[in-house]
Each structure stands twice: as structure tokens, then as C-alpha cells.
Amino acid sequence: MKIFQVALGILAAIGGFVDIGDLVFNVAAGATFGYQLLWVVVIGVIGIIVYSEMCGRVAAVSGKAVFDTVRERVGFKTGLLALIAAQVVNLLTLTAEIGGVAICLQLLSGLPYRWLIVIAGVVLLVVVWVTAFEWIERIFGYGGLCLLVFAVAAVKLHPTWGAVGHGFVPHMETQSPLLYAFFAVGLLGAAMTPYEVYFYSSGGVEEQWGPKDLGLNKVNAMIGYALGGFLSFALMIVGGSLFLEEGIEPEFLGTIAMGAEVPLGQIGLLLALVGILFAVSGAAIDTLFSGAYNLAQFLGWEWGRYRHPRGAPRFTVTWLVLLVLALGVVMTGVDPVQLTEYAVIFSAVALPLTYIPILLVANDRTYMREYTNGRLANTLGLIYLVVILIIALTAIPLMIVTNVGQN
Amino acid sequence: LSETLDLGLHLMDHQLLDSEERRCGNVDDLALEGGPGEKLEVVAILSGPGAWRQRAGLVGRVAAWIGGGDVVRIPWAEVAGVAAHVKLRKRAQELGLGRGDDRLRPLIEKIPGADR
Numbered sequence: 001m002k003i004f005q006v007a008l009g010i011l012a013a014i015g016g017f018v019d020i021g022d023l024v025f026n027v028a029a030g031a032t033f034g035y036q037l038l039w040v041v042v043i044g045v046i047g048i049i050v051y052s053e054m055c056g057r058v059a060a061v062s063g064k065a066v067f068d069t070v071r072e073r074v075g076f077k078t079g080l081l082a083l084i085a086a087q088v089v090n091l092l093t094l095t096a097e098i099g100g101v102a103i104c105l106q107l108l109s110g111l112p113y114r115w116l117i118v119i120a121g122v123v124l125l126v127v128v129w130v131t132a133f134e135w136i137e138r139i140f141g142y143g144g145l146c147l148l149v150f151a152v153a154a155v156k157l158h159p160t161w162g163a164v165g166h167g168f169v170p171h172m173e174t175q176s177p178l179l180y181a182f183f184a185v186g187l188l189g190a191a192m193t194p195y196e197v198y199f200y201s202s203g204g205v206e207e208q209w210g211p212k213d214l215g216l217n218k219v220n221a222m223i224g225y226a227l228g229g230f231l232s233f234a235l236m237i238v239g240g241s242l243f244l245e246e247g248i249e250p251e252f253l254g255t256i257a258m259g260a261e262v263p264l265g266q267i268g269l270l271l272a273l274v275g276i277l278f279a280v281s282g283a284a285i286d287t288l289f290s291g292a293y294n295l296a297q298f299l300g301w302e303w304g305r306y307r308h309p310r311g312a313p314r315f316t317v318t319w320l321v322l323l324v325l326a327l328g329v330v331m332t333g334v335d336p337v338q339l340t341e342y343a344v345i346f347s348a349v350a351l352p353l354t355y356i357p358i359l360l361v362a363n364d365r366t367y368m369r370e371y372t373n374g375r376l377a378n379t380l381g382l383i384y385l386v387v388i389l390i391i392a393l394t395a396i397p398l399m400i401v402t403n404v405g406q407n
Numbered sequence: 408l409s410e411t412l413d414l415g416l417h418l419m420d421h422q423l424l425d426s427e428e429r430r431c432g433n434v435d436d437l438a439l440e441g442g443p444g445e446k447l448e449v450v451a452i453l454s455g456p457g458a459w460r461q462r463a464g465l466v467g468r469v470a471a472w473i474g475g476g477d478v479v480r481i482p483w484a485e486v487a488g489v490a491a492h493v494k495l496r497k498r499a500q501e502l503g504l505g506r507g508d509d510r511l512r513p514l515i516e517k518i519p520g521a522d523r
């Protein structure tokens with residue numbers, strides 16, 4: 001029974017790993033550089049595992065989620081700046097995910113885009129309002145497993161496996177090293193998006209984890225995210241073996257779904273669209289909640305789906321407002337794929353202020369007792385801190401010189 | 408000095424929990440007492456947007472203004488314990504905490520399914 005539940009959790013984590021940022025950056029990186037950047041995905045996935053495990057452990061032992069630790073460790077003033085940065089990036093991401101939901105619905109139904117934005121908003125609202133926390137995660141995680149069709153597509157496209165293997169070894173064969181660097185930063189930013197740790201840590205509190213759940217935390221973070229990383233590989237391989245060969249730039253979500261249609265036909269297209277639909281819907285809810293979690297934690301308000309709307313009114317109003325704001329922005333007709341690129345790059349800038357407080361609190365014996373970071377977690381934590389600082393400093397300059405990856 | 412550090416690290420900006428484990432604000436500031444040469448003593452916790460004014464210059468004043476500027480003073484005697492969170496002896500309402508949530512609750516309750 002226990003193993004069964006753990007397996008269900010892992011399945012949800014795999015399906016929930018990929019969001020619109022991963023879809024856009026992995027396929028575009030494949031379409032531009034073939035399999036060369038696969039090694040960057042490995043680095044990104046290990047990074048998200050290290051920090052998710054850490055913040056899940058902090059949540060289980062101390063009951064603190066990310067923005068509790070931000071406020072405690074960097075104080076009100078710097079914390080407020082971190083909060084504003086996080087909320088801006090979060091809203092950008094939420095908007096992009098909702099736009100993605102509407103595009104998938106349009107490709108599946110053929111109805112007008114703006115109608116579908118409203119429908120998407122209403123459906124998300126109702127699902128969040130009536131569904132218990134653990135089921136929200138599961139419904140979308142399991143639906144997102146349809147994305148495994150890209151793994152089948154990757155095999156069916158018969159990539160040169162030697163070249164794929166070579167992609168896991170860091171190397172660079174290109175005339176445009178800056179573009180290469182831009183995609184590397186984008187892939188890392190997409191794999192380590194800050195909202196994932198906001199949501200993961202707050203989710204630990206939502207599910208009322210205690211020290212007895214630390215094993216579950218480890219398994220979820222390690223296996224769930226590692227297998228989720230396989231989906232990223234598959235997406236990049238599809239990008240490299242289909243779009244690069246054909247000289248196609250995947251500028252639309254529909255183009256990405258074609259990556260499954262070409263080798264697998266109609267059923268491939270359908271599974272890809274359903275998978276993308278569930279993955280981006282799940283991510284929309286994650287980002288929606290993350291925005292409300294962050295604000296409530298920073299200000300000390302009651303929060304959490306487990307408290308029910310009645311028990312946490314300000315938290316509830318916050319996510320309702322965020323949903324309406326994001327729907328309003330999508331309604332203006334902005335392109336979700338372009339928005340995603342900006343969201344991922346700006347989130348890379350916000351990463352250090354998210355991860356440094358977690359690392360500090362995970363080392364605080366007062367709350368963490370015998371569960372403080374071990375040597376491995378600290379070594380990896382520090383290495384990734386350096387990685388994060390580098391990408392935070394280079395993200396925007398690279399975005400400018402490469403014209404958001406267009407040159 | 409070490410005691411001051413502890414206050415900064417393990418008390419300031421921490422979550423307040425009332426006697427029923429309800430989250431009801433943060434430790435936004437502390438009231439200290441003690442003359443020159445005497446031992447400083449924490450006499451109260453201050454919670455609420457008004458306390459941000461002294462903490463972050465212009466940004467703090469703007470944030471306090473947006474938040475309405477209230478400050479609630481919780482006498483130290485009402486603190487039951489300090490661990491990961493600061494636990495209080497009474498319910499939030501009795502201490503004047505969590506009023507923002509209490510004000511919104513009647514509105515949220517009107518929506519069907521607000522308690523599930």
C-alpha cells in the first residue's frame with residue numbers, strides 16, 4: 001500500500017515536471033543546436049532535485065515554506081524586494097501557462113481563442129475551488145504523463161544515438177557561442193524555475209509533512225524529477241532530429257505537438273496536445289498558488305488549500321486576484337511562447353534570492369536538529385549557488401545580445 | 408551580543424501562531440526596555456504594517472501606507488513559546504490579530520463550497 005502511494009506520487013511528479021518553459025526551451029534548443037545541450041538539462045535537473053529535497057526537508061521538520069525563510073533570513077527590506085521580484089516573475093509565468101492552456105484547447109476544439117481563455121479561467125477556478133490539494137496535483141500530473149508520447153516519438157524519429165550520447169558530454173560546436181550560452185541559461189532557468197520550490201515547500205506544509213515523511217520527500221524529489229528530466233531529453237531529441245533537420249523554428253505550441261505527429265500520426269498529435277494541456281494547466285495552478293503562498297508567508301497571513309477558503313480568506317482572495325490579472329493579460333493577445341522566454345530569463349535572475357535563504361535555514365540546527373544538511377547536500381548546494389549566481393548575472397545581458405535567442 | 412543576534416535570527420520576522428495554531432501575523436518588530444547599564448528586556452512583540460515604517464526607509468513607509476498602518480502590541484507574557492514559530496497563549500481575536508482575515512471571511516463564506 002505504502003509503495004503504491006509512493007509510486008502514485010512519483011507518477012504525479014513526472015507528469016508535473018514539465019511546464020511551458022521546459023517545452024519551449026528544450027524543443028527550441030534542440031531545433032537550434034541539436035543534442036549538444038543535453039548535458040545542461042542534466043545539470044538543471046540535479047539542481048532542482050538538490051533544492052527541492054532541501055526545502056521539502058525544511059518544510060517537513062520546521063513547517064516553514066520558502067517565503068517564511070526569506071523573510072526570516074534576509075529581513076523585511078531585502079525580503080520585500082525578493083517578494084516583488086518573485087511575484088512579477090510568477091505572474092509572467094502564470095500568464096504564459098494560461099495562454100498555453102487556451103492554445104491547446106484551441107488546437108483541440110477549433111473554437112475562438114478568446115472564448116477559450118475565459119473557459120480555461122473558469123475551469124481552473126472551479127477545479128481549484130472544489131478539489132482537495134493532493135488531488136489537484138494528481139489529476140494534472142497523471143494527465144501530463146501523456147507527454148511520454150514525446151519519448152516514443154524521439155525513438156521513432158531514429159536519432160543518431162551516438163550524437164545523442166555525445167550531447168551528454170559538455171562541448172560546443174557552433175559559430176554563435178553567445179546563442180549557445182543563452183540557451184544554456186534558458187534551459188537551466190526552465191529546469192530550476194523558482195515557483196517549483198515555492199510550490200514544493202508549501203505543498204509539504206499543505207500535506208502536513210513531518211519528519212516521518214522525509215523518505216517520501218527524498219523519493220519524490222529524486223526519482224520524480226529525475227524521470228521528469230527524461231521528458232526534457234525527449235523534447236530536445238525531437239527538436240534536434242525533426243526541427244533542426246527540417247530547418248523549422250518551433251515558434252508555436254502547435255509546432256511542438258507536431259513533433260509527435262510526424263512520427264506517430266494523429267494519435268501522436270492528440271496525446272501530445274492532451275499532455276501539454278494537462279502539464280500547462282497543472283503548472284498554471286502551481287504558479288497561481290505560489291503567488292498566493294509567497295505573499296501570505298511574507299506577511300504572516302493564514303494560508304493553504306488545506307485551510308479551505310473560509311479558513312484563509314486573504315490567501316484565497318490573493319489567488320483569485322492573480323487569476324483575474326493573468327486572464328486579463330492573456331486577453332490582450334500576447335504570445336504565450338514569447339512570454340515564456342521572458343518569464344524563464346527573468347526567473348533566472350530571481351533564483352539566488354530564493355535559494356540562498358533555503359540553504360541557510362537548512363543548516364540551522366535550532367529548527368532542523370538532526371535533519372540539517374549533510375555534507376553532500378551542502379557541497380551540492382554551494383556548487384549550485386555558484387551556478388545560480390552566474391546565470392542570474394548573465395541571463396539579461398545574454399537575452400539582449402541574442403535578441404531573445406533570435407539571431 | 409549573542410543574545411541580540413538570537414533575537415534577530417530566531418525571533419524577528421517569524422510567524423505568529425495563536426493558541427489554535429492559526430497563523431496570525433509576523434513578528435514585525437520588538438519593544439525592548441532597559442536603561443543604560445541595565446539588561447535589555449523584550450517587553451512586547453509588535454505586529455502589523457505600521458511596524459514596517461521604521462524598518463525599510465521609503466519602501467517600508469509605502470508598504471505600511473498600503474497595509475493600512477495598524478500595529479498590534481502583544482505583551483511578552485502572552486508568548487507561550489518560541490520555536491520554529493512564535494506560539495501565543497490566546498486566540499488571535501482576543502489579541503487583536505488576524506483581523507484582515509476576519510474582515511474578509513463573511514464575504515468568502517457567501518461563495519458555495521468555501522468550507523471544503
